[in-house]
Amino acid sequence: xxxxxxxxxxxxxxxxxxxxxxxxxxxxxxxxxxxxxxxxxxxxxxxxxxxxxxxxxxxxxxxxxxxxxxxxxxxxxxxxxxxxxxxxxxxxxxxxxxxxxxxxxxxxxxxxxxxxxxxxxxxxxxxxxxxxxxxxxxxxxxxxxxxxxxxxxxxxxxxxxxxxxxxxxxxxxxxxxxxxxxxxxxxxxxxxxxxxxxxxxxxxxxxxxxxxxxxxxxxxxxxxxxxxxxxxxxxxxxxxxxxxxxxxxxxxxxxxxxxxxxxxxxxxxxxxxxxxxxxxxxxxxxxxxxxxxxxxxxxxxxxxxxxxxxxxxxxxxxxxxxxxxxxxxxxxxxxxxxxxxxxxxxxxxxxxxxxxxxxxxxxxxxxxxxxxxxxxxxxxxxxxxxxxxxxxxxxxxxxxxxxxxxxxxxxxxxxxxxxx
Amino acid sequence: xxxxxxxxxxxxxxxxxxxxxxxxxxxxxxxxxxxxxxxxxxxxxxxxxxxxxxxxxxxxxxxxxxxxxxxxxxxxxxxxxxxxxxxxxxxxxxxxxxxxxxxxxxxxxxxxxxxxxxxxxxxxxxxxxxxxxxxxxxxxxxxxxxxxxxxxxxxxxxxxxxxxxxxxxxxxxxxxxxxxxxxxxxxxxxxxxxxxxxxxxxxxxxxxxxxxxxxxxxxxxxxxxxxxxxxxxxxxxxxxxxxxxxxxxxxxxxxxxxxxxxxxxxxxxxxxxxxxxxxxxxxxxxxxxxxxxxxxxxxxxxxxxxxxxxxxxxxxxxxxxxxxxxxxxxxxxxxxxxxxxxxxxxxxxxxxxxxxxxxxxxxxxxxxxxxxxxxxxxxxxxxxxxxxxxxxxxxxxxxxxxxxxxxxxxxxxxxxxxxxxxxxxxxxxxxxxxxxxxxxx
Numbered sequence: 001x002x003x004x005x006x007x008x009x010x011x012x013x014x015x016x017x018x019x020x021x022x023x024x025x026x027x028x029x030x031x032x033x034x035x036x037x038x039x040x041x042x043x044x045x046x047x048x049x050x051x052x053x054x055x056x057x058x059x060x061x062x063x064x065x066x067x068x069x070x071x072x073x074x075x076x077x078x079x080x081x082x083x084x085x086x087x088x089x090x091x092x093x094x095x096x097x098x099x100x101x102x103x104x105x106x107x108x109x110x111x112x113x114x115x116x117x118x119x120x121x122x123x124x125x126x127x128x129x130x131x132x133x134x135x136x137x138x139x140x141x142x143x144x145x146x147x148x149x150x151x152x153x154x155x156x157x158x159x160x161x162x163x164x165x166x167x168x169x170x171x172x173x174x175x176x177x178x179x180x181x182x183x184x185x186x187x188x189x190x191x192x193x194x195x196x197x198x199x200x201x202x203x204x205x206x207x208x209x210x211x212x213x214x215x216x217x218x219x220x221x222x223x224x225x226x227x228x229x230x231x232x233x234x235x236x237x238x239x240x241x242x243x244x245x246x247x248x249x250x251x252x253x254x255x256x257x258x259x260x261x262x263x264x265x266x267x268x269x270x271x272x273x274x275x276x277x278x279x280x281x282x283x284x285x286x287x288x289x290x291x292x293x294x295x296x297x298x299x300x301x302x303x304x305x306x307x308x309x310x311x312x313x314x315x316x317x318x319x320x321x322x323x324x325x326x327x328x329x330x331x332x333x334x335x336x337x338x339x340x341x342x343x344x345x346x347x348x349x350x351x352x353x354x355x356x357x358x359x360x361x362x363x364x365x366x367x368x369x370x371x372x373x374x375x376x377x378x379x380x381x382x383x384x385x386x387x388x389x390x391x392x393x394x395x396x397x398x399x400x401x402x403x404x405x406x407x408x409x410x411x412x413x414x415x416x417x418x419x420x
Numbered sequence: 421x422x423x424x425x426x427x428x429x430x431x432x433x434x435x436x437x438x439x440x441x442x443x444x445x446x447x448x449x450x451x452x453x454x455x456x457x458x459x460x461x462x463x464x465x466x467x468x469x470x471x472x473x474x475x476x477x478x479x480x481x482x483x484x485x486x487x488x489x490x491x492x493x494x495x496x497x498x499x500x501x502x503x504x505x506x507x508x509x510x511x512x513x514x515x516x517x518x519x520x521x522x523x524x525x526x527x528x529x530x531x532x533x534x535x536x537x538x539x540x541x542x543x544x545x546x547x548x549x550x551x552x553x554x555x556x557x558x559x560x561x562x563x564x565x566x567x568x569x570x571x572x573x574x575x576x577x578x579x580x581x582x583x584x585x586x587x588x589x590x591x592x593x594x595x596x597x598x599x600x601x602x603x604x605x606x607x608x609x610x611x612x613x614x615x616x617x618x619x620x621x622x623x624x625x626x627x628x629x630x631x632x633x634x635x636x637x638x639x640x641x642x643x644x645x646x647x648x649x650x651x652x653x654x655x656x657x658x659x660x661x662x663x664x665x666x667x668x669x670x671x672x673x674x675x676x677x678x679x680x681x682x683x684x685x686x687x688x689x690x691x692x693x694x695x696x697x698x699x700x701x702x703x704x705x706x707x708x709x710x711x712x713x714x715x716x717x718x719x720x721x722x723x724x725x726x727x728x729x730x731x732x733x734x735x736x737x738x739x740x741x742x743x744x745x746x747x748x749x750x751x752x753x754x755x756x757x758x759x760x761x762x763x764x765x766x767x768x769x770x771x772x773x774x775x776x777x778x779x780x781x782x783x784x785x786x787x788x789x790x791x792x793x794x795x796x797x798x799x800x801x802x803x804x805x806x807x808x809x810x811x812x813x814x815x816x817x818x819x820x821x822x823x824x825x826x827x828x829x830x831x832x833x834x835x836x837x838x839x840x841x842x843x844x845x846x847x848x849x850x851x852x853x854x855x856x857x858x859x860x861x
Contacts, residue, residue, distance in 0.1 A: 154465050154466070157459060157465040157646065158464070158465050158466075158646045159646070160462075160645040160646050160647070162459075162460070163456055163459050163460050223643070223668070223671065224530070224532070224668060224696070225529070225530025225531060225532060225641065225668075226530060227529070227530060254696075255566070256565070256566045256567075256569035256570050256573075257562040257563070257565035257566035257568075257569055258562075258566075260561070260562035260565050261560070261561045261562035261563075261566070263562075264561035264562060265561060309668065309670060309671040309672075310671075310672075311671060311672045312670075342530055342641070342643070343647075344528065344641070344644050344645060344647045344648070344651070345641075345643050345644065345645055346462030346643060346644060346645020346646060346673075346676070346677070347460055347461070347462050347645065347674075348462070348642075348643040348645075348671065348672065348673035348674075349643070349645075351672055351673075352643075369528070369529060369530075369614075371614060372528070372614040372615065372616060372647065372650075372651070373615070373616060373647055373650045373651070374645065374646075374647035374650075375646075375647075378645065397559075
């Protein structure tokens with residue numbers, strides 16, 4: 001390893017050229033065998049996830065299991081393997097379809113409630129602080145000058161709007177300023193609000209429209225730690241409370257204890273869960289879940305997938321297989337494919353959306369963890385570039401902390417509540 | 421988008437050559453480009469502003485050497501500055517003189533704390549220590565089970581308290597256990613929490629009081645945007661951080677959050693998480709992350725990986741062959757094998773300067789490499805030495821032997837010929853000097 005610097009440089013150059021060449025070859029070949037890759041895709045990941053989580057779960061889950069024993073579910077479809085794309089998809093034998101009894105979601109401890117109050121209080125405080133800052137920045141009566149525009153720029157950038165969107169909004173503002181239409185600070189806010197609302201577009205349609213065919217299938221995808229499982233729990237609670245029959249599919253068979261985490265959420269929300277052993281082919285879990293959902297006449301099937309970075313080709317192929325399995329069962333499925341984006345995510349959110357949109361055809365974004373100080377402004381770029389709108393926002397950890405996306409409220413948050 | 425920062429700066433600064441010196445007026449545009457790159461990489465707005473002001477100071481009056489491209493020179497200043505800001509290189513946690521060394525892991529929800537705790541456990545077990553992982557996340561459903569499963573898979577003991585116990589009680593019991601049974605280090609996992617959630621911040625402060633940690637590690641997602649400064653600052657003020665860990669660096673995020681966090685807390689970045697596998701934890705190298713933030717690729721890591729995979733003597737022999745234009749399909753296959761040994765192709769490609777943008781949306785199929793190798797394997801030694809002899813019937817035989825099609829064999833041969841042509845051209849251009857164009861060094 002003590003070769004001269006020159007050699008190192010040359011080695012790097014060589015490797016670079018080489019890899020570039022290979023990339024070309026790979027790309028060309030990839031096109032001709034896209035279907036093949038998809039099936040092999042998941043393989044890389046399997047090994048770690050196969051440990052079975054024993055009966056070490058909290059008491060709540062044990063109860064779910066008991067309920068399930070008392071009320072046996074319909075037998076799962078044996079031909080899942082065949083439908084799941086070819087042959088030889090060997091799956092774990094520990095299949096179990098659990099019916100999580102229709103327990104009311106009232107197991108939440110009093111401690112949780114208190115915590116939520118605290119959260120709300122904290123939220124209010126932040127809002128005040130930000131609003132105060134903006135009032136200082138855009139204080140009433142201040143003249144519109146370059147310094148003020150600089151400060152507006154800062155507010156927009158710090159909301160993670162990103163370079164493109166910020167410049168677009170600022171250009172609109174400067175144009176108005178040149179046209180002498182901006183006299184007071186109030187005008188600036190009005191222009192900002194109008195421009196942001198224009199970029200965000202019309203409020204999106206509801207996830208479960210009245211009279212939708214049953215079951216309505218919603219797949220959630222996203223990078224690791226974005227909040228997919230939590231969002232599924234909240235969605236299940238929301239539609240459960242509306243009297244809908246909800247089934248959740250535990251298709252995150254990779255991350256340790258992800259299935260148990262979803263089971264707890266299912267129990268809290270009174271939804272039914274379809275699960276198999278860790279390490280099972282996720283597409284097979286989804287197929288089983290769909291069969292169960294159809295047999296039981298469920299209104300809604302929510303599919304939880306493992307977190308994956310959008311730049312991992314093999315993992316993206318794995319999630320595409322889920323989509324294929326659903327499409328084979330019914331070309332209109334999945335009815336919704338939602339990308340879950342963590343509210344603190346910066347400009348990478350746009351890359352995530354591009355990656356998942358190309359692979360899965362997104363119909364919406366769920367923006368989570370907005371109860372902190374982050375604004376999630378990157379979704380503006382997602383909407384303007386890809387046309388994928390935000391559908392839901394997560395504002396806390398309690399079951400009912402999932403709200404429909406209201407562009408106006410979102411813009412108010414970005415602008416710090418000024419004039420709201 | 422900014423993989424080509426150097427090229428764009430070159431464009432911007434080309435006009436300066438005749439002037440000999442950089443002045444405030446003529447570098448304004450270049451600085452705007454740099455600012456754009458920083459913001460696009462999620463460096464905090466205010467941090468970027470300060471940073472630009474500092475670079476401006478240094479750049480003004482700098483003589484523009486005629487031999488070097490001004491863009492490269494300028495990027496070097498920016499790069500060096502970033503490295504300086506990111507702090508000195510990798511440092512492990514400091515072990516206490518009186519064991520057990522106690523490490524507290526904190527952060528926002530979903531930043532990767534539990535995974536990091538398991539990775540640290542594996543790291544120290546491999547160093548011959550006996551770590552104890554403590555599951556203090558009593559809030560997220562199944563978080564304790566998650567740590568237990570991970571602990572089992574890396575062969576490290578996990579301490580889980582009695583159900584219903586408060587986090588600080590679990591921590592205290594775990595310490596007793598560690599002292600009694602001689603565990604060291606003790607690594608405490610905590611629940612994810614928002615920095616503005618006063619109640620939850622109080623809870624982690626209690627845990628800290630119980631643990632009296634030697635190291636408080638703040639875990640941050642590499643994809644974090646502008647908000648990184650808020651959360652890092654709040655955690656630092658509440659708990660007094662000792663170090664930072666950036667996770668999910670195997671994604672394509674630029675990781676500007678590293679700059680932001682470092683700028684507001686002044687605390688060193690100790691590790692980076694680079695994958696889902698539990699050994700995917702690396703030391704932090706400021707120069708590499710600086711290159712990444714500026715979108716210049718990560719040549720150092722690339723060379724390191726290449727050195728790990730490539731036999732030196734072989735490499736020298738190959739270089740000799742390249743010079744003599746005697747590059748055969750045999751050598752091509754050897755190269756292919758090295759390439760595959762270096763790790764996942766997409767990761768390798770991401771390190772190559774200037775290639776990042778061209779790779780966008782391109783799926784890299786590792787299996788294509790296997791097929792190419794199979795094709796070469798199905799050739800006779802003569803065919804590998806001089807591909808010219810491969811006629812129609814040979815092609816058919818090769819395709820049958822490798823389980824591919826004649827088209828694929830043709831494609832490979834075409835590519836190989838083109839590659840040889842390219843090498844010839846490179847050589848006539850004088851390899852080495854132009855080989856790494858686009859790099860400031």
